[in-house]
Amino acid sequence: MSVVIRPLRFTTDVDAMRAFLERLGLRSRIESERGGWVDMLAGRGMVGLHDAATSSTGGKPGTSLSFEADNLDAVQDRLEQLGFVDGTVFDEAYGRVLSVTAPDGVVIWIDQRSDDLYGYKLHDARPDDRWSVTPALTGAEQPPWRRFLNGLGLELSELPVRFGPATGQFAVGLELTTTEDLTDVHNRLTDLPVTRTGNTLQITDPDGQLVVVHG
Structure with a gap:
């Protein structure tokens, strides 16, 4: 059962965010012919870009947590065995989707990988x-979230998330990790607001939001 993490960025400028992430090292995989959507691959994990103006966010940029899986039914069964029993699978224009309530009342969407590219x-x-x-993930208690992520099929020892402070409202920060020389990455971004602290870059992206790159 293959599950890939895919934070979803609602953005005011899909093309600008796409170009920014390509400069970092991600690559475009699938985009809508009508525009407004593109997903991008890293060596591990993905980032989805969605036009904020046509989303339920009311045009406001922000990041939510989502996933892509090759077998939604297997994912749903595993989550139900762990007590996450409100999962619902339904069909969207782009394929099957599993909606389930994660810890802290956060609704998570998991798209099924599809070969239909119409x-x-x-x-x-x-x-x-x-x-x-x-x-x-901030505002997230680690034990229940680790249990949920393990239920998705992700290995606890290699969870592709970082945990921030557990207090406050749940929020998702767009962060990346690289083994590329961080100085080389920094040099590609000299025209952007970038702060380097040790082995970390803090970058203001085209939406005016913070993207963190860990070396």
Whole structure:
């Protein structure tokens, strides 16, 4: 059962965010022929970009937590065995989706990987294996979230998330981890607001939001 983490960024400018993430090392895989959607691959994990103006966010940029799986029914069965019993599978225009309530009352969407590309363009994505998508979860208690993520089929020893402070409202920060020399990454971004602290880059992205890259 293959499950991939895919934080979803609702953005005011899909093209600008796409170009920004490509500069970091991600590669475009699938985009909507009508525009407004593209998903991007890293060596591990993905990032989805969605036009905020046509989303339920009311045009406001922000990041939510989502996943892609090759077998939604197997994922749903595993989660039900762990007590996450409100999962619902339904059909969207782009394929099957599992909606389930995670810890802290957070609703998570898991898309089933699909070979039906009607209305979409597939690119020959060659992801850079040095890059991983490792979003940061704040306002999240680690034990129940680790249990939930394990129920998705992710290995506890290699969870592709970072945990921030457990207090406050649940939020997802777009963060990446790389084995590429961080100085080389920094040098590609000299025209952007970037702060380096030790082995970490804090970058203001085209939405004016913070993206963190860990070396």
